[in-house]
Each structure stands twice: as structure tokens, then as C-alpha cells.
Amino acid sequence: MARTLFQKVWDAHTVRVLPNGQTQLYVGLHLVHEVTSPQAFAELRERGWPVRAPERTFATIDHIVPTRAQSRPFADAMAESMTDALERNCRDYGIKLFDLASGSQGIVHVIGPEMGLTQPGMTIACGDSHTSTHGAFGAIAFGIGTSQVRDVLASQCLALSPLKVRRIEVNGALRPGVYAKDVILTIIGALGVNGGTGYAYEYAGEVFDRMTMDERMTVCNMSIEGGARVGYVNPDRTTIEYLRGRTFVPQGAAFDKAAAWWLGMASDPGAPYDDVIRLNGADIAPTVTWGINPGQSVAVNAKLPQPDETPAGDRAGLVEALEFMGFQAGQPIAGTKINVAFIGSCTNGRLSDLREAAHVVAGHHVAKNVRALVVPGSQKVAIAAEKEGLDQIFREAGFEWRGAGCSMCLAMNPDRLEGREVCASSSNRNFKGRQGSPTGRTLLMSPAMVAAAAISGEVVDIRSFPVRETATV
């Protein structure tokens, strides 16, 4: 019988059905970071349990890492003690840790794929909701809580209920100035921030077929912002070519065998879906969020919604968001003044994102009164970008060039908004307080649009931004 990728992966990893009806699912790759793991390790110690599969477990530090002064001990004692705890736990349990000295440290969802740890057909778990990123490879990747981190450490398994599968098909061609970020923001806007509850999202159609792996990661990353715990793209030649030669990927004849198995995990033609949604790629515009959840967005050349043209159920949310943001119903989003520009995060902190942004800023300068920073998603991304001279382009344009980490995506490190600052951000969440100031304001958009906003000092339409064609990026 024809099956979806989700079903194939689920079936291949099922250990048994538990008494409560949940499935015990084997986890092929467990990624660990400093924030959601210490309590899990503490319980393991308390119960005297070993880590079952340390060879399938990899760790890094990303959330609390300062992106400027990175020498140890960190200035922030709590950050130091969390790092220390992770180091001790990894040492005691024989887990490979990609620390600051490794040259491979970075945001957990950036380093897994770039080292080839993330592979098609796998089940992947990590104590972080953006684990859905890894679905770009055709893996089924779950964000989990700390008690589940403990479960995976102790048993290499999770107790889960199966998800329904919704196929989101986007056909046609994207217009110039429209990026993967705009595609996923548009999908979330159309289906709602809780539209995906109970579903895995399968992204399919010409738009995703043509995307690079980096772009697919941007899309899958934000599945959770649409309420879907899991999002994936079926593996294809693009996936295979991305993986070829990466550190943890098999070589030679073994690679060909792996590639055949990977491709075989893709959804079969005629596989049953619980729901199918179709969008037209040509209808998608550069998109900006104006509110306090990622579903509250508009095309950059459009106006904020009016309460009376908003469905009754969303009206209270609209009023609350407008009040928090200090915006008026019906005002245009373009022209909104910004104070901070942030390029980075597991959504848009990869090399191709930095290239796009550098292409926009080359030959320009950051507007007066705008604080702009670029934070590479990993040390490898930073090194590759520096080799291409991107850091120079950013520095000359007045951006700060930082070390790898989560940085201003969530304020658990020194990078944060102050007071009512407005931030054009390439990250994934515009929740109240997300960027560190309880009253700070976040506008989510593509890295190219963040770059253009940094230069202009306000939200601008990338399609009319004067990109210097002489720029050699």
C-alpha cells in the first residue's frame, strides 16, 4: 500500500504499542543543548540509569553563549554554570560535545545538518521546538520537553501518538524578492498559528522541489509556529547532493546504498493524506509580521488589518497586538521605523542567508540610530562566510559581525532589545518579550528584507530596494 514518508519512518521505528495506546518509537539521532538537558541528566543520575546510546547523542551550546566575549569563564556566572553542567554531563556519559573550541559549535539545528548528522528517514529528537528544521531532509524530527529528553537519554525512545499528515502543495514560481521565509510566513498566515495541531506538514510541489536545502530548512523550521510539531520535505537529488561528503555521511559504495534507501523513504505516489492544501507560489509576496504571533503578518506593500474585516475569533488578538506594538489598524507596514536589525537564528543564520543579506547591504551603510548585527548560525558558517569576505561587507556597511549562537532570537545571552525598541529580525518568533525586553517589538521577515530595513532605517519593500549590481557576492 502506498505510504507517506511520515508513515514509513513511523513504521520503521516502532518498537511496540504501550498500554496507554501510545507508540514506543526508536530515536535515531538525539541532539542536546544546555538549556533543556540539565534536569534530565540530574534525574538519570538520581535513578542510576545510563545513557542508552551515547553514540547516537550529540551536544552543543547555543542558547546562552555570548556572541562577543567568548572566552571562559563567561562573564555571566549562570551561563558559565550551565555550560559547565553540559560539559560534565557529556564527559560522564560519553556524549560528543561540539563546544566553542571544536570549530563545529553552533545552533543545534544548524550544526546537525551541516555535519551530515541529519539524514533522511531518521527519527530525530531534541529538547527544542525548532527541531522540525531537520525535516527538510525527510527526517521526522520532534521538538520535545525535558522529561522526554530524559526518556530518550535513558531508553533511546519516545512515547508518542501518531500524527495526521497534511500535504501543503505550493506550485508555480516564486516572484523576485520572495524568499523561503515569505513562503512559510504566508502558509502560517493562511492556516493559522494552531492550524497544524495534531498534524505533520509535508511540504510539496514545484516551489519546494526547486528550493535548496537551506531554504527547505527555513520552511520546516517554522512548522511549529503554525502549530505543527513536525514538518518535512521528501528527499530528492538536492538532498542527496547536499549530504555527499559531509562528516557523518557514509562514503563510497555505502553512500550509494544510503542514497537509494533515503530516496525510497519519500512518500509514494498515491499515498493517503489526511488533508491537502494548495497555494500558488506566484501569489506570495515579501511578508512582514506586525503583531505578537507569527501568524499576524502582511505583504510588505499591504496595510495592517482592520478589526471589522477580521474574523470575530481573531479580533481580540488583533486589538491586543496593535496595542502592544503601538500600531494603528489600517496603517501600512512599510515605513515602520526600526531601531535594531538582527540577521541570524536557526531559521535564517546559514551561509546562503548571509550571502543574500550581504548582497543587499554591499555598498550601502546602516541607517543612523540603527543597531545592526549579523550572527552566523555556526562556527562553520562563520568561517565559510569570512572566507568569502562577507564579514567585511557587513562590517563596512556598519553591521557588527559576531560569533555563532542563538543571540537575539531569544534573550538568554547578552544580546537583547532594550525598552520599546523595534527589531527587524530574521528569526522565528515575535512573541511579547521574546527578544529580551518585555516591551520590545519584533518584526519577522527574510534576511534580505532585514538587510534592506537596516540600511533604510525602516521597513522597505525589497523589490524596490536599490541593490548595487556591481556588488560581487
Place this chain on the structure above:
Amino acid sequence: MATTPSRITGAEGRGIVVRGDEIDTDRIIPARFLKTITFEGLENHLFEDDRKQLKERGQTHAVDRAEFQGASVMFVGSNFGCGSSREHAPQAIARWGIKAIVGVSFAEIFSGNSTMIGLPIATAAPADVERLMAAVDADPSVKCRVDLATKTATAGPVSVPLTMPESMRSALMSGDWDATSLLVDHYEQVENVAAGLPYVSGWN
């Protein structure tokens, strides 16, 4: 967190009404309080930024209102607990004293995390949630009850049917909500599954 899970059949006590939809986990417990290697003391920072902002406007967050102190059952709106997977969010709520949450809808990771720490999460129709909230607002001293066996929630005179995934309900009621012990049993079965996966057993 208990090492020997117990059977959880529901909760009883006074109620607390936390109004609003899409209350994300960054609002339930702001990220800066995640800089810790234990869950201890998180209850002191529950909804901290929301509380502060309301205070500045001369209003009082539910968590700060005298009549809601010591409450056991929390009533919330839709998509409660969306966003970050931080278990610190249900931990903070549970440590504040809440024994069950009833709402219009919950984000998936949040409800999973809550079950894992023995905190029942149940949904009711929007109008029913509103009636429960109104009953508690009208008299915060009324007795509230969440009964997993009959799948009902009551607040004083109001009684409404609840919905929750059967797996969640039976896990809580049987005491299996802490799945770790079940998962570590029969590891040979796990090894069999692993051996059948070429990326584990080797591509030869």
C-alpha cells in the same frame, strides 16, 4: 518530579482564570528564567512580564490577585502554551500550585510536557470554558473540580464535559504518565528495531 508515579484522577480546589488566547511559553516563563540547571523557584516568575506590564497600567494579573492565591485549577483560552518547547512552563505552573488546566485548546508540545509531569490538561467547548470562567470570576471561592474518570469539569454550579486524548487520560489514571520506566523495559525489543535500520546497523 516523583520517582514513583502515582495515579492521577483529577484535581479539586479553587480556580484561577487566566484570560487571553495564544499565550505562549515565553509569556508563561520568560527565557531569562531558563538560566538554571534545576526547575526550582520557577513558580516565582510565572507570567512575570505580563504581571509587570499590567501592574504598570494599574491592573492586576490573575496570578497576583489575592482571591486566586492557593488555586488548584487553571482556566485558559485557546492555543495555550504555544511556542517554545520549554518544560519550564508547565513546571512553573505546577510549582505555583496548579493541579489541572482546563482550556479551549492547547499547543501540542505543551500538553505532552504537562502530562509527562503529571499535570492533567483538558479541553472544553469555548462556550463551556467561558461559563466555567464566569462562575469563578463571579465567586472565586467556589469549588472547582476536574474529574478524569467522568471527563467533567465543575466550577460551583457549572458542570461541563471535557475532552482529552484517551492515551493521556489513561496514562494519568493508571500512573503510567512517567513513561521512562516503561520505555527502558524490554530493551532487546529496542535493539531489534535498531538492528533493522540500515543507518544504525551499517550500510553494508
